[in-house]
Amino acid sequence: MKNKRGKTPSLITASSGRPEKSQAKKLRNCTRCKEAIVKGTDCFLIPKKSGGFTSKKSFCNECFREILEQSKKDLGLFEELLLETEGS
Numbered sequence: 001m002k003n004k005r006g007k008t009p010s011l012i013t014a015s016s017g018r019p020e021k022s023q024a025k026k027l028r029n030c031t032r033c034k035e036a037i038v039k040g041t042d043c044f045l046i047p048k049k050s051g052g053f054t055s056k057k058s059f060c061n062e063c064f065r066e067i068l069e070q071s072k073k074d075l076g077l078f079e080e081l082l083l084e085t086e087g088s
């Protein structure tokens with residue numbers, strides 16, 4: 001019988017935390033493209049650990065989409081590796 005493993009960690013949430021959707025409380029700039037995120041518009045916050053504390057980076061919708069696409073590609077790679085392992 002397998003040991004109880006508890007809650008399954010996720011690659012997305014394990015390291016620094018879960019991205020969240022938010023509304024800009026003041027004028028911000030996207031961390032990636034530096035475009036202005038006007039107060040009150042939707043943006044995405046991605047926690048990033050640096051030093052001893054976690055800061056949240058703001059991203060515009062467009063950049064968050066690209067980050068999401070890249071994450072999917074990365075996940076796909078790992079999925080292939082896993083399949084290779086299982087298939088051998």
Ligand SMILES: [Zn+2]
Binds near residue numbers: 030033059061064
């Ligand atoms: Zn952006």
